[in-house]
Amino acid sequence: MHDLPDYEDLGAKSLEWVIDRLQEFAPWKEGSPEGDRIKTLGELAIVYRLLRRVAADKRNRIAALASTLPEIHAFLLEQCEAVEYRELVRKRLKEGFFILTPYLILRSFGCRISYHEDSLRRMARLGFPGAVERVPHRAMETKYCLWISGLHEEEPAWLSLYDATFLKQVRSLIYIDREDVYAITHTLMYLTDFGGLVASIDAGEIERVSEILKCLLIHHARTRDWDITGELLLGLGFLARTSSATYRAAETAFLRFAWQSDGSLLPHTPSACGAKGGEESEREIFDHRYHTTLVGLMHCVAAHLHSKPQVKR
Amino acid sequence: MPRDESSGAMRELGLLLAKRIEERKSGPLVQGERSGFNPALFDLLFLERQELTRLLQGISLDDEPGREVDPARRLELCELLAGLAVSYARDGDVSIVATLVRALGQMGFSGPWLDDAVDFLEAQSCPAGAFGLLAIEADQLKLKSEGILDGSGLLRTTVEVLWAFAAVFGSIQKQRPGETVQGCFTALQKGEDERTDVFGNAGVGLPEGPPCDRTSAWHPDERTASI
Numbered sequence: 001m002h003d004l005p006d007y008e009d010l011g012a013k014s015l016e017w018v019i020d021r022l023q024e025f026a027p028w029k030e031g032s033p034e035g036d037r038i039k040t041l042g043e044l045a046i047v048y049r050l051l052r053r054v055a056a057d058k059r060n061r062i063a064a065l066a067s068t069l070p071e072i073h074a075f076l077l078e079q080c081e082a083v084e085y086r087e088l089v090r091k092r093l094k095e096g097f098f099i100l101t102p103y104l105i106l107r108s109f110g111c112r113i114s115y116h117e118d119s120l121r122r123m124a125r126l127g128f129p130g131a132v133e134r135v136p137h138r139a140m141e142t143k144y145c146l147w148i149s150g151l152h153e154e155e156p157a158w159l160s161l162y163d164a165t166f167l168k169q170v171r172s173l174i175y176i177d178r179e180d181v182y183a184i185t186h187t188l189m190y191l192t193d194f195g196g197l198v199a200s201i202d203a204g205e206i207e208r209v210s211e212i213l214k215c216l217l218i219h220h221a222r223t224r225d226w227d228i229t230g231e232l233l234l235g236l237g238f239l240a241r242t243s244s245a246t247y248r249a250a251e252t253a254f255l256r257f258a259w260q261s262d263g264s265l266l267p268h269t270p271s272a273c274g275a276k277g278g279e280e281s282e283r284e285i286f287d288h289r290y291h292t293t294l295v296g297l298m299h300c301v302a303a304h305l306h307s308k309p310q311v312k313r
Numbered sequence: 314m315p316r317d318e319s320s321g322a323m324r325e326l327g328l329l330l331a332k333r334i335e336e337r338k339s340g341p342l343v344q345g346e347r348s349g350f351n352p353a354l355f356d357l358l359f360l361e362r363q364e365l366t367r368l369l370q371g372i373s374l375d376d377e378p379g380r381e382v383d384p385a386r387r388l389e390l391c392e393l394l395a396g397l398a399v400s401y402a403r404d405g406d407v408s409i410v411a412t413l414v415r416a417l418g419q420m421g422f423s424g425p426w427l428d429d430a431v432d433f434l435e436a437q438s439c440p441a442g443a444f445g446l447l448a449i450e451a452d453q454l455k456l457k458s459e460g461i462l463d464g465s466g467l468l469r470t471t472v473e474v475l476w477a478f479a480a481v482f483g484s485i486q487k488q489r490p491g492e493t494v495q496g497c498f499t500a501l502q503k504g505e506d507e508r509t510d511v512f513g514n515a516g517v518g519l520p521e522g523p524p525c526d527r528t529s530a531w532h533p534d535e536r537t538a539s540i
Contacts, residue, residue, distance in 0.1 A: 173426070174399055174403055174433050
């Protein structure tokens, strides 16, 4: 008998970990963006979009969502209004659309910042983001962002975008690497708006994709690669294919081995890669764990909508 | 070719398996031992490679392992084993993939993940007909034809792959194995005649016939030295 995980408790703990470290998501340290920190902020914004959808769902049982969402919103807005951010977009108009991901998410909820709006108009005149060569799942991401942000009213032509992706083309699951797997999971994220839409592919294709995800799940759970395991679980959840024995076994392992008592998640089991992950300072702990923690958080808040409440003792 | 007794016996087994594959018969069974194979899926997923190998080798004499498992769970078990075969194939681990494929064949399973694993094993056929693409590694390690790589590893891998094919093709009557196993059969027979060194170090002779375009970049002397 498979015991259902306590998604609410795990999700609330991970949310608390994120909220306690919101400032770590800020790209601006002494005036200049740090490394991949803008990407990190964009990832937080995407999670925020999913959290808002779950919070608005009448099945939501995670009380902490309602109280923390305004805090995340205010933080994202503060970052988007930072003068450094606004100028960075204007300096790098070709990549500006992608840098603007956090703002585009806020824009999807009606937020408007006039300087960014002007930047977007300038980009459009110059042909961006269309005039940037992107791999198929990234092209899908661009269309997705244009649509949810309200810059394009028409829903993307999902099927033609999907046809070009690795996920549609792949036949053998042996000759596949981690980057390919991320391409697969991201394709499903955009195709379903992180579970908010029913995937617009036919039932046969959903079945094929589910089998692919299950097979990949076996590999990445076996190798204790929890970051990808979490994304694959999310993908199967977005397709409403969560009843298989493989899914249950991998999810049990993900929750048991990746989750830490403070609510953070390890991207892989340390012994599996022969290192401790280089965690020494708080900053290193954050850098190492934040992505898998966001994945775990998304998994729990999305999964708890479809599970029965846990009986608390 | 290694001359010791166990290598000779293994080559004999390889020839028997190749013959049975050619005749579309399953692998040889000494007796129908019941293995009581019914592991928990979660445990199976996280077994260390060595433990997994030991578990699967324990069922090698069972003509239908997992027969005690109810049909629905049996399918889940087979799917997990097939997924593990694909997983280890991603790691390039021919030996454990062959062991998993053999177990799945014995359990009468078929499906696309198993097909992928079988394709992977077929792709490991080296030009001389054995299974195991190790020439580059042997060359990088400066292994000579004598002593260091005595060929027993390649012979063992070849027999493991043949046994896997015999289990799969014998149980579900697939229209394979095709040229790869035929080539292996020929190679094993040549080894028996002491005319070739497909498994390593004999250096007695090379396959007859003129080099064709596909092999011309691989000088016969290099092949002798590197396998």
